[in-house]
């Protein structure tokens with residue numbers, strides 16, 4: 373897990389660092405990381421460094437100095453004509469060549485790498501027109517860009533770009549990732565992201581991103597003494613005469629994630645399809661530990677749906693509430709419920725336009741979590757789980773192959789399994805979204821949601837095997 377921090381928090385940490393370590397030179401650490409990566413990205417040829425007026429430009433110029441000192445041709449373009457004074461002197465001393473904007477543009481087709489050191493965490497969104505044209509030309513000519521801290525033009529603390537920016541193949545950032553590095557669509561403009569520890573002490577994050585180690589650590593693996601009941605019984609009330617497929621998909625997700633026992637209580641047509649495909653699923657009511665409701669309910673039989681949601685509420689059990697069930701939410705819900713809207717459904721829940729949610733997903737997911745006092749998993753390219761406290765957990769990301777009808781049903785099923793196994797709602801949402809993404813990454817290609825669901829056992833089995841093999845590694849005798 374890694375904490376995601378705002379520019380403001382990084383600045384405050386930096387101020388504290390310099391108070392405690394007067395004279396320390398973080399810029400040299402940053403510049404070294406950038407020049408090391410640049411040498412890997414472009415082992416030969418000219419590197420063109422685009423330099424802004426602040427410390428981001430300073431990082432870039434010192435990186436140019438490092439490259440030139442190592443015998444690598446480096447050229448710098450100071451986009452405002454001004455730059456970090458010591459960095460300019462250091463770069464000149466080792467023979468970095470300085471060029472103007474028209475030379476930079478003219479030589480672009482022949483450079484091996486562009487280092488974008490125009491704006492970092494002190495930048496406002498957007499670029500000077502000449503830099504904007506240059507950034508677009510890098511894109512058009514497919515010149516690899518290495519961004520320092522953030523791709524210039526992006527807003528550090530936002531996931532939705534509002535202006536032209538550089539589009540990096542790789543970004544070297546410092547101290548911690550920021551929202552633009554982890555939230556789509558901004559994250560895509562950062563390329564692969566590398567975080568360099570520069571020694572700052574950061575506070576407890578209120579936004580964090582999971583990695584595969586967290587999934588392995590938190591997954592409710594079966595123990596030797598488990599039975600089907602202790603692993604968790606999930607009641608599934610999904611599908612309708614019109615949408616029986618959603619019932620099949622949600623059940624497929626739950627079963628392949630490892631539910632101890634499933635009781636399906638949806639429509640008969642869906643039950644028959646489920647039995648044909650998954651004979652271990654039981655049909656009809658009985659004792660359950662958690663509910664999964666709403667996938668494929670459709671817009672008919674609304675009164676019946678509202679009544680079923682009310683009955684789940686009165687049972688006091690945890691529940692995944694997905695899709696059409698989100699329309700019937702009471703004013704407050706038990707805190708064991710996990711609401712799983714996509715942006716459109718969250719917009720409807722809050723009475724705003726979908727676009728508003730897409731621009732600022734975290735703020736809106738926080739509003740819903742606070743309003744219903746329960747965990748919300750906002751689905752999409754980046755999946756955010758928000759607790760009523762406002763804490764945000766971002767799931768392990770996956771490829772966009774899962775962007776297809778039915779993926780949400782599978783995901784709801786996986787989350788249902790995790791609730792039935794006893795996990796708190798936020799964790800069920802974060803783990804469920806993560807393993808679905810990991811399964812899609814494990815099996816890249818246009819595989820339908822059910823195939824991705826059937827890949828889950830392999831992915832989970834792989835994680836489990838890795839965990840077990842680690843557990844059996846004995847410490848080396850000294």
Ligand SMILES: NC(=O)C1=CN([C@@H]2O[C@H](COP(=O)(O)OP(=O)(O)OC[C@H]3O[C@@H](n4cnc5c(N)ncnc54)[C@H](OP(=O)(O)O)[C@@H]3O)[C@@H](O)[C@H]2O)[C@@H](O)CC1
Nearest residue numbers: 398399402425426427428491492493494495496498521546
């Ligand atoms: N924290 C760390 O751990 C470390 C931080 N380090 C580095 O420091 C960087 C932050 O440096 P920074 O504070 O000097 O800000 P930076 O991003 O260079 O920009 C400020 C300048 O740009 C200007 N400007 C802004 N927006 C603009 C626009 N749209 N269009 C035009 N101009 C615009 C702005 O002008 P003004 O606001 O005065 O108008 C000002 O002159 C950070 O990203 C990292 O690279 C490392 O060295 C060490 C570890």
Ligand SMILES: Nc1ncnc2c1ncn2[C@@H]1O[C@H](COP(=O)(O)OP(=O)(O)O)[C@@H](O)[C@H]1O
Nearest residue numbers: 714751752753771772774775777778779780781
């Ligand atoms: N760009 C994307 N990248 C990766 N995954 C995505 C992307 N867009 C959507 N998804 C996945 O698709 C699911 C879509 O859910 P949803 O719209 O509820 O589907 P449905 O209701 O049709 O089953 C999300 O949970 C997420 O896993």
Ligand SMILES: [K+]
Nearest residue numbers: 491520522524
């Ligand atoms: K930059």
